[in-house]
Amino acid sequence: MRWRIAVLGGDGVGPEVMEAALEVLRAAAGRFGHELTTDIQDVGYAAYERSGNPLPEETLAACHDADAVLLGAVGDPRSEEVPVELRPEAALLALRKEMGCYANLRPVRLLPALASVSPLRPEIVKGTDLVIVRELAGGLYYGEPRGPLDDGRAAVDTMKYHQDEVARIARVAFETARGRRNSVLSVDKANVLHSSRLWRRVVNEIAEEYSDVECDHMLVDRAAMELVLNPSSFDVMLTPNLFGDVLSDEAAAVIGSIGLLASASIGGDGGIFEPVHGSAPDIAGTGTANPLAMILSAALLLRHVYSLEAESAAIESAVAQVLEDGLRTADLAGDGEAAVGTAEMGSAVAAAISSEKVSADA
Numbered sequence: 499m500r501w502r503i504a505v506l507g508g509d510g511v512g513p514e515v516m517e518a519a520l521e522v523l524r525a526a527a528g529r530f531g532h533e534l535t536t537d538i539q540d541v542g543y544a545a546y547e548r549s550g551n552p553l554p555e556e557t558l559a560a561c562h563d564a565d566a567v568l569l570g571a572v573g574d575p576r577s578e579e580v581p582v583e584l585r586p587e588a589a590l591l592a593l594r595k596e597m598g599c600y601a602n603l604r605p606v607r608l609l610p611a612l613a614s615v616s617p618l619r620p621e622i623v624k625g626t627d628l629v630i631v632r633e634l635a636g637g638l639y640y641g642e643p644r645g646p647l648d649d650g651r652a653a654v655d656t657m658k659y660h661q662d663e664v665a666r667i668a669r670v671a672f673e674t675a676r677g678r679r680n681s682v683l684s685v686d687k688a689n690v691l692h693s694s695r696l697w698r699r700v701v702n703e704i705a706e707e708y709s710d711v712e713c714d715h716m717l718v719d720r721a722a723m724e725l726v727l728n729p730s731s732f733d734v735m736l737t738p739n740l741f742g743d744v745l746s747d748e749a750a751a752v753i754g755s756i757g758l759l760a761s762a763s764i765g766g767d768g769g770i771f772e773p774v775h776g777s778a779p780d781i782a783g784t785g786t787a788n789p790l791a792m793i794l795s796a797a798l799l800l801r802h803v804y805s806l807e808a809e810s811a812a813i814e815s816a817v818a819q820v821l822e823d824g825l826r827t828a829d830l831a832g833d834g835e836a837a838v839g840t841a842e843m844g845s846a847v848a849a850a851i852s853s854e855k856v857s858a859d860a
């Protein structure tokens with residue numbers, strides 16, 4: 499198979515973790531007899547600096563042309579000087595919208611080798627294996643009206659959902675649950691927000707089409723608490739855009755580091771595959787960022803775009819393997835433990851794949 503991937507390293511640590519992920523993809527292509535072709539493009543502050551546009555036309559065209567998009571990260575402290583619509587984050591939101599990606603899947607699984615890295619006690623975090631299904635194309639991120647009011651003395655954002663937007667993301671959650679433990683927990687703030695009452699009603703309607711899947715609801719504040727008290731109790735968490743953004747960083751901390759959390763943004767054709775961590779400007783250029791979230795995002799791409807389960811599983815097993823072997827980037831290393839850099843971690847994962855030490859059916 500030929501993998502045609504648009505590669506957008508972006509800002510901060512993005513290009514560094516991307517390089518590691520590409521090495522891993524090349525190793526997977528080599529082992530399984532595929533061909534990888536990449537179309538490397540700018541996005542975010544890097545693109546703005548070069549062309550005055552954080553999402554240049556060529557980048558967008560390349561994303562549409564490719565089978566899928568691999569994205570590193572966007573965001574740069576220097577962009578605070580830039581008008582909001584030209585900031586890196588605006589480019590990411592526009593790209594998601596343009597690509598029709600309304601569903602963002604964020605798998606959160608504790609890797610056994612990292613049980614002691616979690617800030618939670620091992621007996622609490624043990625068995626954590628959930629996926630956040632975050633609505634990505636609506637809600638507070640896109641609702642109108644939005645913007646400054648009253649000469650900047652006030653401002654407004656709008657949390658708005660149409661029932662069709664809720665129905666389509668709810669279906670993604672129920673379908674995802676069918677491939678897992680058949681349970682969906684929908685998160686909202688229905689005791690206060692109108693948009694959440696609509697959300698809950700529509701989720702209940704869709705649930706009737708999935709009588710084999712259990713459906714429950716939880717208010718977002720309680721969900722934030724349960725996520726640290728009882729993380730292993732969740733299977734699929736279905737969330738509106740903003741709540742999913744917040745809860746996924748919390749969930750990342752639960753399993754040890756935001757440097758581990760991958761994501762798949764799907765719904766249109768292809769999809770955008772990106773780590774949940776941002777550009778981490780504080781460590782950009784130091785070669786110390788954890789590339790595993792980016793590498794695991796590449797594994798999600800192979801699974802979702804090409805249905806290559808063995809290839810995807812081989813990458814995931816290789817990641818588990820190098821962690822079992824004791825390799826740690828700085829975010830994962832405990833006191834007195836030696837840390838490897840971004841490139842070394844990437845090469846170790848690639849080597850584990852090439853050596854065929856990892857089985858392809860984990």
Ligand code: IPM
Nearest residue numbers: 572573587590591743774776
């Ligand atoms: C994420 C990020 C983005 C979001 C930012 C960079 C716009 O935090 O993917 O979680 O809020 O969606």
Ligand code: MG
Nearest residue numbers: 743744747774
């Ligand atoms: Mg976020």
